[in-house]
Amino acid sequence: MHALNLQPKTLTLAERLADLAVDALIDEADLSPKPALVDRRGNGAHTDLHLGLMHASALSLWSAFKEMAEAAIECGEIGLPLREAVGRIGREGEQAMLATTGGVNTHRGAIWALGLLVTAAALEPESSAAGSITLRAARLALLDDRYAPRPLSHGAQVAQRYGAHGAREEAQLGFPSVVQRALPQLKHSRAAGHGEQNARLDALLAIMTRLADTCVLYRAGEAGLHTMQHGAQAVLDAGGSASLAGRRRLHELDEQLIALNASPGGAADLLAACLFIDRLESGAF
Numbered sequence: 001m002h003a004l005n006l007q008p009k010t011l012t013l014a015e016r017l018a019d020l021a022v023d024a025l026i027d028e029a030d031l032s033p034k035p036a037l038v039d040r041r042g043n044g045a046h047t048d049l050h051l052g053l054m055h056a057s058a059l060s061l062w063s064a065f066k067e068m069a070e071a072a073i074e075c076g077e078i079g080l081p082l083r084e085a086v087g088r089i090g091r092e093g094e095q096a097m098l099a100t101t102g103g104v105n106t107h108r109g110a111i112w113a114l115g116l117l118v119t120a121a122a123l124e125p126e127s128s129a130a131g132s133i134t135l136r137a138a139r140l141a142l143l144d145d146r147y148a149p150r151p152l153s154h155g156a157q158v159a160q161r162y163g164a165h166g167a168r169e170e171a172q173l174g175f176p177s178v179v180q181r182a183l184p185q186l187k188h189s190r191a192a193g194h195g196e197q198n199a200r201l202d203a204l205l206a207i208m209t210r211l212a213d214t215c216v217l218y219r220a221g222e223a224g225l226h227t228m229q230h231g232a233q234a235v236l237d238a239g240g241s242a243s244l245a246g247r248r249r250l251h252e253l254d255e256q257l258i259a260l261n262a263s264p265g266g267a268a269d270l271l272a273a274c275l276f277i278d279r280l281e282s283g284a285f
């Protein structure tokens, strides 16, 4: 008779997907040096965020991701019942996040993106190619949740002012930033022997080159967005995060974005989405 049962617990599919989503969020937060974002070095352009808060927030979302996967398994198909179940669970997850962080928005965009992807993965676990998962996630995102509140969010204000497409449209289009930019860049930089952390930084930069990040637009307008997109492209053109010239450009971009108070939070969420899909695709799950 043992006081401790050290037998590994057999996890359910929903629990494994929730583990994977939380891992992706923690890996995103820890990745350093990210321009103007919270990372191991500091708080970037944020006064109300820090790494410990990002970790606590990520862990607080585990139950919401598990419940989304369970809802997918129970519903078994894409339709309004699943969309509305996932919307309700996402809003509850957001409350759990806010209770953990004392009201600070650490992961709103990530709940949306990873929530849809966890749901999509649970619907058909054998069909884990990036294109298939993101297509199912897009079909869910296109359904209208009758119970979703329509607040004048930062994203909504920026959409009115600049006509920018934000988190909702990115999902409805099947996460083009992830499928067309981040995942190919991640694989390219890995194949070039740049090392895992540099490959992930390059994937983040690839997202930043094109994204209409509504966090940046809200905080720093079109000038901030232009600085983000061109600066990210300059790092990649200089050889990426693994090269000395690329590192210099990355450091400049970090300083420029912090001076503009322009934090690419949407790009960070999409990097987490990329890491989640990459693990699913690699079969490490």
Ligand SMILES: CC(C)(COP(=O)(O)OP(=O)(O)OC[C@H]1O[C@@H](n2cnc3c(N)ncnc32)[C@H](O)[C@@H]1O)[C@@H](O)C(=O)NCCC(=O)NCCS
Pocket: 086, 087, 088, 089, 090, 091, 108, 109, 110, 111, 112, 113, 114, 115, 116, 145, 148, 153, 154, 155, 156, 165, 166, 167, 168, 170, 211, 212, 213, 214, 215, 265, 266, 267, 269, 270
């Ligand atoms: C769709 C969401 C993200 C709201 O978007 P909106 O742009 O109106 O809000 P907000 O300004 O709060 O931005 C949300 C976050 O998205 C991220 N983001 C910003 N720009 C982008 C972009 N171009 N692409 C992807 N993500 C982005 C940022 O992290 C930002 O903080 C979401 O919060 C929502 O509607 N939730 C309702 C509950 C629900 O249905 N949940 C489903 C769970 S799967």
Ligand SMILES: Nc1ncnc2c1ncn2[C@@H]1O[C@H](COP(=O)(O)OP(=O)(O)OP(=O)(O)O)[C@@H](O)[C@H]1O
Pocket: 028, 029, 037, 038, 039, 046, 049, 054, 104, 105, 106, 107, 108, 109, 110, 111, 154, 215, 219, 263, 264, 265, 266, 268, 269
């Ligand atoms: N490592 C990270 N550092 C900072 N933000 C991140 C990081 N990872 C993800 N994010 C995303 O960035 C968003 C936070 O950005 P921001 O602080 O601009 O949001 P806000 O509360 O809407 O705006 P503000 O702080 O300007 O009032 C979150 O929704 C989160 O999903």
